[in-house]
Amino acid sequence: MKITKYKKQLIIALHLLFWFVSINAWSVVxxxxxxxxxxxxxxxDYWPYxxxxxxxxxxxxxxPFIWLSPKTWKWVxxxxxxxxxxxxxxxxxxxxxxxxxxxxxxxxxxxxxANFGYTVVFHLTxxxxxxxxxxxxxxxxxxxxxxxxxxxxxxxxxxxxxxLNFVLFDYVIDQAFP
Numbered sequence: 001m002k003i004t005k006y007k008k009q010l011i012i013a014l015h016l017l018f019w020f021v022s023i024n025a026w027s028v029v030x031x032x033x034x035x036x037x038x039x040x041x042x043x044x045d046y047w048p049y050x051x052x053x054x055x056x057x058x059x060x061x062x063x064p065f066i067w068l069s070p071k072t073w074k075w076v077x078x079x080x081x082x083x084x085x086x087x088x089x090x091x092x093x094x095x096x097x098x099x100x101x102x103x104x105x106x107x108x109x110x111x112x113x114a115n116f117g118y119t120v121v122f123h124l125t126x127x128x129x130x131x132x133x134x135x136x137x138x139x140x141x142x143x144x145x146x147x148x149x150x151x152x153x154x155x156x157x158x159x160x161x162x163x164l165n166f167v168l169f170d171y172v173i174d175q176a177f178p
Contacts, residue, residue, distance in 0.1 A: 020058055121173055129161035
């Protein structure tokens with residue numbers, strides 16, 4: 001088996017694995033002092049369950065991206081899209097019920113929406129900076145032996161990403177996830 005035959009799939013799998021590890025590392029390791037971790041009582045002590053729950057939710061959030069795969073059968077795309085939409089439609093249905101008839105959705109709203117959403121927002125500027133570096137700076141500057149210009153651009157990109165991350169968390173995140 002030649003590795004070059006599956007290079008594109010391997011790169012995609014490594015990217016997904018990297019973001020899965022990154023999101024779980026943020027949620028479990030670097031974020032334990034934030035209130036959102038304690039929403040599932042007792043679960044913060046059992047980090048393997050928390051990683052499993054985050055992983056399943058991460059895979060659930062990736063379901064609509066099957067449409068980006070041109071070689072996947074259309075019925076598989078539709079099936080995965082329906083599997084993605086059913087829980088969302090159920091949550092919308094529950095929110096439109098009177099409070100007395102409403103099912104308890106606190107696990108989903110308090111933990112997954114707040115914690116996972118907070119983590120995704122944290123990664124937005126990092127993702128943009130990493131992929132801009134990979135797709136633009138390295139190709140246009142580093143591959144053409146313009147190391148000095150690449151280094152200056154990389155430092156500028158890092159500063160811009162840090163400022164955007166700071167602005168995002170000081171002004172936007174408090175409105176979205178108070």
